[in-house]
Amino acid sequence: MSWEKKKFLIVVKAYPERSGSYGSTICMAGLTEDNEWIRIYPVVFDYYIKKLKFEKFTWIEAEIRKAKEKLKRKESYKVNMDSIRVVDTSLVLKGKTEKEKRKIWSKRREIINNNLSSSIYELKENWKKNNLSLGVIKPKLIDLHFRKPIDDIKIEHEKLIQKTLDGKKISVADQIEHKISYKFKCQDSKCSCNYTKKKHHNIICEDWELGESLRTWDYSSEEKEMKIRQKYFDEMKIKRDLYFFMGMYSQFTTWLIIGLFYPPKIGEGIGLSRFI
Numbered sequence: 001m002s003w004e005k006k007k008f009l010i011v012v013k014a015y016p017e018r019s020g021s022y023g024s025t026i027c028m029a030g031l032t033e034d035n036e037w038i039r040i041y042p043v044v045f046d047y048y049i050k051k052l053k054f055e056k057f058t059w060i061e062a063e064i065r066k067a068k069e070k071l072k073r074k075e076s077y078k079v080n081m082d083s084i085r086v087v088d089t090s091l092v093l094k095g096k097t098e099k100e101k102r103k104i105w106s107k108r109r110e111i112i113n114n115n116l117s118s119s120i121y122e123l124k125e126n127w128k129k130n131n132l133s134l135g136v137i138k139p140k141l142i143d144l145h146f147r148k149p150i151d152d153i154k155i156e157h158e159k160l161i162q163k164t165l166d167g168k169k170i171s172v173a174d175q176i177e178h179k180i181s182y183k184f185k186c187q188d189s190k191c192s193c194n195y196t197k198k199k200h201h202n203i204i205c206e207d208w209e210l211g212e213s214l215r216t217w218d219y220s221s222e223e224k225e226m227k228i229r230q231k232y233f234d235e236m237k238i239k240r241d242l243y244f245f246m247g248m249y250s251q252f253t254t255w256l257i258i259g260l261f262y263p264p265k266i267g268e269g270i271g272l273s274r275f276i
Protein backbone atom coordinates (compact mmCIF):
# COMPACT_ATOMS: atom_id res chain seq x y z
CA MET A 1 0.00 0.00 0.00
CA SER A 2 1.43 3.40 -0.90
CA TRP A 3 1.84 6.42 1.32
CA GLU A 4 -0.65 9.25 1.11
CA LYS A 5 0.20 12.81 2.13
CA LYS A 6 -2.31 14.27 4.64
CA LYS A 7 -2.59 17.51 6.56
CA PHE A 8 -4.08 17.38 10.05
CA LEU A 9 -4.24 19.18 13.37
CA ILE A 10 -2.67 17.31 16.29
CA VAL A 11 -5.12 17.61 19.20
CA VAL A 12 -4.05 14.72 21.43
CA LYS A 13 -0.71 13.50 22.71
CA ALA A 14 -1.23 10.75 25.25
CA TYR A 15 1.42 9.86 27.83
CA PRO A 16 4.19 7.82 26.09
CA GLU A 17 4.04 4.07 26.51
CA ARG A 18 6.82 1.48 26.42
CA SER A 19 7.05 -0.42 23.22
CA GLY A 20 9.35 -3.39 22.66
CA SER A 21 10.88 -2.33 19.38
CA TYR A 22 10.81 1.46 19.66
CA GLY A 23 11.66 2.28 23.29
CA SER A 24 8.56 4.41 23.96
CA THR A 25 5.90 5.58 21.57
CA ILE A 26 3.33 8.35 21.77
CA CYS A 27 -0.29 7.91 20.74
CA MET A 28 -1.19 11.00 18.73
CA ALA A 29 -4.56 11.88 17.33
CA GLY A 30 -5.71 14.67 15.13
CA LEU A 31 -8.38 16.05 12.88
CA THR A 32 -8.21 16.80 9.17
CA GLU A 33 -9.66 19.94 7.62
CA ASP A 34 -12.73 17.80 6.75
CA ASN A 35 -13.17 16.85 10.41
CA GLU A 36 -11.98 13.30 10.05
CA TRP A 37 -10.15 11.75 12.98
CA ILE A 38 -6.68 10.32 12.48
CA ARG A 39 -4.54 8.29 14.87
CA ILE A 40 -0.89 7.95 13.88
CA TYR A 41 1.75 5.53 15.06
CA PRO A 42 4.44 4.78 15.73
CA VAL A 43 5.59 8.22 16.83
CA VAL A 44 8.75 7.19 18.64
CA PHE A 45 9.35 9.22 21.82
CA ASP A 46 13.12 9.49 21.19
CA TYR A 47 12.51 10.85 17.67
CA TYR A 48 9.80 13.18 18.92
CA ILE A 49 11.90 14.81 21.64
CA LYS A 50 15.00 15.10 19.45
CA LYS A 51 13.49 16.12 16.13
CA LEU A 52 9.77 16.90 16.18
CA LYS A 53 8.87 18.54 19.50
CA PHE A 54 5.77 20.25 18.14
CA GLU A 55 3.08 21.47 20.51
CA LYS A 56 -0.53 20.36 20.63
CA PHE A 57 -2.73 22.13 18.06
CA THR A 58 0.03 22.24 15.47
CA TRP A 59 -1.03 21.56 11.89
CA ILE A 60 1.29 18.96 10.45
CA GLU A 61 1.60 17.23 7.13
CA ALA A 62 2.77 13.64 6.94
CA GLU A 63 2.79 10.56 4.78
CA ILE A 64 0.42 7.98 6.20
CA ARG A 65 -1.09 4.67 5.22
CA LYS A 66 -3.85 2.53 6.68
CA ALA A 67 -2.57 0.52 9.64
CA LYS A 68 -3.08 -3.21 9.87
CA GLU A 69 -4.41 -3.95 13.32
CA LYS A 70 -6.43 -6.44 15.27
CA LEU A 71 -9.50 -4.30 15.96
CA LYS A 72 -9.46 -2.52 12.59
CA ARG A 73 -10.03 0.87 14.20
CA LYS A 74 -11.04 3.13 11.34
CA GLU A 75 -8.77 6.08 12.16
CA SER A 76 -5.52 4.15 12.65
CA TYR A 77 -2.67 4.98 10.30
CA LYS A 78 0.97 4.13 10.14
CA VAL A 79 3.04 7.26 9.75
CA ASN A 80 6.34 7.78 7.97
CA MET A 81 8.03 9.74 10.78
CA ASP A 82 10.67 11.28 8.52
CA SER A 83 7.91 12.86 6.44
CA ILE A 84 6.32 14.80 9.35
CA ARG A 85 6.46 18.51 8.64
CA VAL A 86 5.01 21.39 10.67
CA VAL A 87 2.85 23.50 8.36
CA ASP A 88 0.96 25.91 10.61
CA THR A 89 1.38 26.98 14.24
CA SER A 90 -1.34 29.63 14.33
CA LEU A 91 -3.32 27.59 16.92
CA VAL A 92 -0.36 27.03 19.24
CA LEU A 93 -0.42 29.15 22.42
CA LYS A 94 3.30 29.28 23.10
CA GLY A 95 4.81 32.68 22.36
CA LYS A 96 1.46 34.38 21.68
CA THR A 97 0.06 37.50 23.34
CA GLU A 98 -2.94 37.36 25.72
CA LYS A 99 -5.18 38.82 23.02
CA GLU A 100 -4.01 36.26 20.48
CA LYS A 101 -4.48 33.47 23.02
CA ARG A 102 -8.12 34.40 23.49
CA LYS A 103 -8.69 34.16 19.74
CA ILE A 104 -6.83 30.84 19.59
CA TRP A 105 -9.00 29.36 22.36
CA SER A 106 -12.14 30.40 20.59
CA LYS A 107 -10.96 28.90 17.28
CA ARG A 108 -9.90 25.70 19.05
CA ARG A 109 -13.24 25.51 20.81
CA GLU A 110 -15.04 25.86 17.49
CA ILE A 111 -13.06 22.99 15.94
CA ILE A 112 -13.65 20.72 18.93
CA ASN A 113 -17.35 21.57 19.17
CA ASN A 114 -17.73 20.66 15.50
CA ASN A 115 -16.53 17.18 16.37
CA LEU A 116 -18.29 16.71 19.70
CA SER A 117 -20.17 13.53 20.61
CA SER A 118 -22.87 13.68 23.23
CA SER A 119 -21.86 10.64 25.28
CA ILE A 120 -20.00 7.38 25.73
CA TYR A 121 -23.17 5.77 24.40
CA GLU A 122 -22.79 7.65 21.14
CA LEU A 123 -19.09 6.68 20.88
CA LYS A 124 -20.02 3.03 21.39
CA GLU A 125 -22.67 3.29 18.67
CA ASN A 126 -20.12 4.89 16.31
CA TRP A 127 -17.82 1.97 16.99
CA LYS A 128 -20.54 -0.59 16.31
CA LYS A 129 -21.64 1.07 13.09
CA ASN A 130 -18.41 2.44 11.60
CA ASN A 131 -15.47 1.15 13.64
CA LEU A 132 -14.83 4.68 14.89
CA SER A 133 -12.56 4.58 17.93
CA LEU A 134 -11.83 8.26 18.65
CA GLY A 135 -14.04 11.11 19.78
CA VAL A 136 -14.51 14.00 22.13
CA ILE A 137 -17.18 14.48 24.80
CA LYS A 138 -18.05 17.15 27.33
CA PRO A 139 -18.51 15.46 30.71
CA LYS A 140 -20.47 16.50 33.77
CA LEU A 141 -17.67 16.07 36.29
CA ILE A 142 -18.28 14.18 39.52
CA ASP A 143 -14.80 13.47 40.86
CA LEU A 144 -11.13 12.80 40.22
CA HIS A 145 -10.35 9.37 41.55
CA PHE A 146 -7.01 7.92 42.68
CA ARG A 147 -7.38 4.18 42.23
CA LYS A 148 -4.53 3.55 44.65
CA PRO A 149 -2.68 5.70 47.17
CA ILE A 150 -0.46 8.13 45.28
CA ASP A 151 2.70 6.64 46.86
CA ASP A 152 1.85 3.21 45.47
CA ILE A 153 1.45 4.37 41.87
CA LYS A 154 4.43 2.85 40.10
CA ILE A 155 6.82 5.08 38.20
CA GLU A 156 9.65 3.24 36.47
CA HIS A 157 12.60 5.49 35.79
CA GLU A 158 14.74 4.61 32.85
CA LYS A 159 16.38 7.28 30.79
CA LEU A 160 18.23 5.30 28.17
CA ILE A 161 17.91 1.85 26.78
CA GLN A 162 20.06 -0.09 24.42
CA LYS A 163 18.50 -0.40 21.04
CA THR A 164 19.04 -3.97 19.99
CA LEU A 165 19.34 -3.65 16.20
CA ASP A 166 22.11 -1.11 15.72
CA GLY A 167 23.35 -0.79 19.29
CA LYS A 168 22.37 2.90 19.55
CA LYS A 169 21.07 4.26 22.85
CA ILE A 170 17.69 5.92 22.69
CA SER A 171 15.68 7.88 25.23
CA VAL A 172 12.62 6.29 26.68
CA ALA A 173 9.98 7.92 28.83
CA ASP A 174 9.50 6.98 32.46
CA GLN A 175 6.77 4.40 32.61
CA ILE A 176 3.87 5.39 34.83
CA GLU A 177 1.00 3.32 36.03
CA HIS A 178 -2.29 4.85 34.94
CA LYS A 179 -4.27 4.89 38.15
CA ILE A 180 -6.02 8.26 38.02
CA SER A 181 -9.51 8.31 36.60
CA TYR A 182 -12.44 10.70 36.22
CA LYS A 183 -15.91 9.99 37.50
CA PHE A 184 -18.50 11.69 35.34
CA LYS A 185 -21.86 11.56 33.66
CA CYS A 186 -22.65 12.43 30.04
CA GLN A 187 -25.14 14.98 28.81
CA ASP A 188 -27.29 12.33 27.11
CA SER A 189 -30.23 10.51 28.65
CA LYS A 190 -29.61 7.49 26.40
CA CYS A 191 -26.26 6.79 28.04
CA SER A 192 -26.16 4.14 30.79
CA CYS A 193 -24.64 6.70 33.19
CA ASN A 194 -28.03 8.39 33.33
CA TYR A 195 -30.15 5.27 33.99
CA THR A 196 -30.12 6.02 37.70
CA LYS A 197 -28.90 8.89 39.84
CA LYS A 198 -26.15 6.75 41.36
CA LYS A 199 -24.65 5.54 38.06
CA HIS A 200 -21.67 7.20 36.46
CA HIS A 201 -18.56 6.45 34.40
CA ASN A 202 -15.17 5.96 36.02
CA ILE A 203 -12.55 6.03 33.26
CA ILE A 204 -8.75 6.07 33.40
CA CYS A 205 -7.06 9.21 32.10
CA GLU A 206 -3.82 8.91 30.11
CA ASP A 207 -3.35 12.62 29.41
CA TRP A 208 0.32 13.51 29.00
CA GLU A 209 0.24 16.60 31.23
CA LEU A 210 -1.50 14.76 34.03
CA GLY A 211 1.14 12.04 33.76
CA GLU A 212 3.87 14.69 33.86
CA SER A 213 2.40 16.28 36.98
CA LEU A 214 2.36 12.91 38.69
CA ARG A 215 5.88 12.09 37.53
CA THR A 216 7.64 15.39 38.18
CA TRP A 217 5.86 17.42 40.83
CA ASP A 218 8.07 17.53 43.88
CA TYR A 219 5.78 17.60 46.91
CA SER A 220 5.00 15.31 49.79
CA SER A 221 2.48 12.68 48.72
CA GLU A 222 -0.39 14.33 50.54
CA GLU A 223 0.42 17.71 49.02
CA LYS A 224 0.92 16.25 45.57
CA GLU A 225 -2.46 14.57 45.61
CA MET A 226 -4.01 17.84 46.72
CA LYS A 227 -2.25 19.85 44.00
CA ILE A 228 -3.25 17.36 41.29
CA ARG A 229 -6.82 17.45 42.49
CA GLN A 230 -6.70 21.25 42.52
CA LYS A 231 -5.41 21.59 38.96
CA TYR A 232 -7.20 18.69 37.29
CA PHE A 233 -10.52 18.82 39.10
CA ASP A 234 -11.30 21.97 41.12
CA GLU A 235 -9.93 24.46 38.63
CA MET A 236 -11.35 22.50 35.69
CA LYS A 237 -14.78 22.87 37.24
CA ILE A 238 -14.49 26.49 38.24
CA LYS A 239 -12.38 28.16 35.57
CA ARG A 240 -12.39 25.80 32.63
CA ASP A 241 -14.73 23.97 30.30
CA LEU A 242 -13.31 20.48 30.39
CA TYR A 243 -13.65 18.11 27.44
CA PHE A 244 -12.33 14.54 27.20
CA PHE A 245 -10.66 13.16 24.12
CA MET A 246 -11.67 9.52 24.14
CA GLY A 247 -9.90 6.67 22.43
CA MET A 248 -10.17 2.93 22.30
CA TYR A 249 -7.35 0.57 23.32
CA SER A 250 -5.66 -1.22 20.45
CA GLN A 251 -6.34 -4.66 21.90
CA PHE A 252 -9.76 -4.42 23.57
CA THR A 253 -12.90 -2.44 22.93
CA THR A 254 -12.36 -0.43 26.11
CA TRP A 255 -12.50 3.36 26.10
CA LEU A 256 -9.94 5.60 27.77
CA ILE A 257 -9.54 9.32 28.27
CA ILE A 258 -6.48 9.92 26.09
CA GLY A 259 -6.30 13.67 26.51
CA LEU A 260 -7.87 16.72 28.12
CA PHE A 261 -9.03 19.87 26.41
CA TYR A 262 -9.83 22.79 28.68
CA PRO A 263 -10.55 26.21 27.23
CA PRO A 264 -11.17 28.99 29.76
CA LYS A 265 -14.83 29.35 30.62
CA ILE A 266 -16.37 32.07 28.48
CA GLY A 267 -15.69 35.37 30.22
CA GLU A 268 -12.61 33.99 32.00
CA GLY A 269 -9.20 33.65 30.46
CA ILE A 270 -7.37 36.37 32.31
CA GLY A 271 -4.67 35.40 34.77
CA LEU A 272 -4.69 31.79 33.63
CA SER A 273 -1.34 31.83 31.91
CA ARG A 274 0.14 29.31 34.33
CA PHE A 275 -2.12 26.72 32.74
CA ILE A 276 -0.73 27.30 29.30
Ligand SMILES: [Zn+2]
Binding pocket: 119, 120, 121, 185, 186, 191, 192, 193, 194, 201
Ligand atom coordinates in the same frame (compact mmCIF):
# COMPACT_ATOMS: atom_id res chain seq x y z
ZN1 LIG B 1 -22.50 8.37 29.89
